[in-house]
Amino acid sequence: MTSPLGLYIHWPYCARICPYCDFNVYRARGAESAPLVAAMLADLKAWRERLGPRRLVSLHFGGGTPSLMEPEDIARIIAAADDLFGLVAGAEIGLEANPMEVARFAGIKAAGVERLSIGIQALNDHDLNVLGRDHGRAAAIKAVETAQSLFERVSADFIYARPGQSLRDWQGEWQEALSWGLGHYSCYQLTYEPGTAFTKKAERGAIVPADDDLTADMFTLTQDLGAAHGLAAYEISNHARGDDQRSRHNQLYWTGADWIGIGPGAHSRWGRPLYGGRQGASAVLTPGGYIKGPSQTFEAVTALEDAQERILMGLRLKEGLNRASLRAATGHDVDPEALARFIAQKLLIDQDETVRLTPQGRLYADRLAMELAPAGD
Numbered sequence: 001m002t003s004p005l006g007l008y009i010h011w012p013y014c015a016r017i018c019p020y021c022d023f024n025v026y027r028a029r030g031a032e033s034a035p036l037v038a039a040m041l042a043d044l045k046a047w048r049e050r051l052g053p054r055r056l057v058s059l060h061f062g063g064g065t066p067s068l069m070e071p072e073d074i075a076r077i078i079a080a081a082d083d084l085f086g087l088v089a090g091a092e093i094g095l096e097a098n099p100m101e102v103a104r105f106a107g108i109k110a111a112g113v114e115r116l117s118i119g120i121q122a123l124n125d126h127d128l129n130v131l132g133r134d135h136g137r138a139a140a141i142k143a144v145e146t147a148q149s150l151f152e153r154v155s156a157d158f159i160y161a162r163p164g165q166s167l168r169d170w171q172g173e174w175q176e177a178l179s180w181g182l183g184h185y186s187c188y189q190l191t192y193e194p195g196t197a198f199t200k201k202a203e204r205g206a207i208v209p210a211d212d213d214l215t216a217d218m219f220t221l222t223q224d225l226g227a228a229h230g231l232a233a234y235e236i237s238n239h240a241r242g243d244d245q246r247s248r249h250n251q252l253y254w255t256g257a258d259w260i261g262i263g264p265g266a267h268s269r270w271g272r273p274l275y276g277g278r279q280g281a282s283a284v285l286t287p288g289g290y291i292k293g294p295s296q297t298f299e300a301v302t303a304l305e306d307a308q309e310r311i312l313m314g315l316r317l318k319e320g321l322n323r324a325s326l327r328a329a330t331g332h333d334v335d336p337e338a339l340a341r342f343i344a345q346k347l348l349i350d351q352d353e354t355v356r357l358t359p360q361g362r363l364y365a366d367r368l369a370m371e372l373a374p375a376g377d
């Protein structure tokens, strides 16, 4: 059986670079988009030749700031994906939007996008300024209202555990966001990634990161308040009002399905280790290098690496990680000693061959996943 296939489109430009961001992004500075779109279309054609006939279940425009794309370019990429691969009926077509591009939302919808996720991040001007965002509270709210009037499926993204943010501050904001009645929210903890401006500031004491206890309390509040509003987390950081509102594209990553990526720095994974092998590809990071080509480099993903990725991702899901599926795909299982230890510590449950995090275990998801992953030879 062939796994569902998704297409990720990475638009690498942003109006300005946020100080906490470690994505593959570049200042837009009047960048010419035509050569990049042409390179993406050529890359997509090469993917079709490489993979043979497959239909797409999802398209996701991420970045960067894909709402900076011209709607005509969005429409061209959707049309090319449909011509080359074919979209299944009801395929998800999602795009990540900056509230500042609210004037383009109608054009983005007309181009064929049906799910918009808006990078709200915070609901007060002070914190938005600290986060280096170019929008304020008023623009955030206007963007949500506009998106709600245009799109059936809208998600709002937030960042919590900001410098100086109290539990009460976050509770007020999260409650207000939930009162909008959207079908989906993503709430991420602010992390300090190596090399970012925020990390350098934290190292010299110019900002004070939230401590672990406060961050854990904010996480638990996020989960509890979300659940109380009918939006229990279906993935550690993602809350949906029913299955229809889930991000189907992101679920491809979390369940070890197949996806291909176009645009600078995009990643791809397809195939299963025990059925002809799993392959990976990474697109060239810089827009200039990507346009010049060759745009992709390829690598075989070993069964062990695939098992490690499936454990890291699958454990984050409400449904948990099915060990029988893991073994069927990779020939590997979770580490039995770590599994027994985490069950005894009430961080995990293992029921019907499915490993799930307990509410307490969710606080340590990545560490548990690393210890559960089988080790190399």
Ligand code: SF4
Residues within 6 Å of the ligand: 013, 014, 016, 017, 018, 021, 022, 023, 025, 063, 064, 065, 119
């Ligand atoms: S807008 Fe998003 S992708 Fe762009 S710099 Fe900010 S956080 Fe990174």
